[in-house]
Amino acid sequence: MADHVHIVCDVPPTVSLADFMKSLKQSSSKWMKESGLFPMWKGWAEGYAEFTCSFYTMQPVLNYVNNQKQHHAKMSFGEELRGIFNQLGIKYDEKYLPK
Numbered sequence: 001m002a003d004h005v006h007i008v009c010d011v012p013p014t015v016s017l018a019d020f021m022k023s024l025k026q027s028s029s030k031w032m033k034e035s036g037l038f039p040m041w042k043g044w045a046e047g048y049a050e051f052t053c054s055f056y057t058m059q060p061v062l063n064y065v066n067n068q069k070q071h072h073a074k075m076s077f078g079e080e081l082r083g084i085f086n087q088l089g090i091k092y093d094e095k096y097l098p099k
Contacts, residue, residue, distance in 0.1 A: 003098055004077050006065045008058070017050050047096030049081055
């Protein structure tokens with residue numbers, strides 16, 4: 001996707017999701033800048049969204065990620081996040097969401 005990435009991973013319970021995301025964004029940004037493969041790379045956005053799932057609910061998540069191109073042809077990432085947040089009653093700051 002041009003404006004975001006979905007990552008499905010297993011984070012041990014001894015690592016906070018915030019620490020994991022900080023490390024992931026820092027190390028991947030450094031690699032993207034130093035590799036020379038992404039000359040237009042400016043860096044990650046300030047915010048991110050993270051969701052957890054259990055082992056038993058992982059397959060639908062993997063199916064979603066595998067089909068994200070088709071999914072986002074119908075709805076933008078920003079529209080999708082707003083819908084999820086509203087459905088779950090999660091307050092969010094509009095400045096962190098894509099248009």
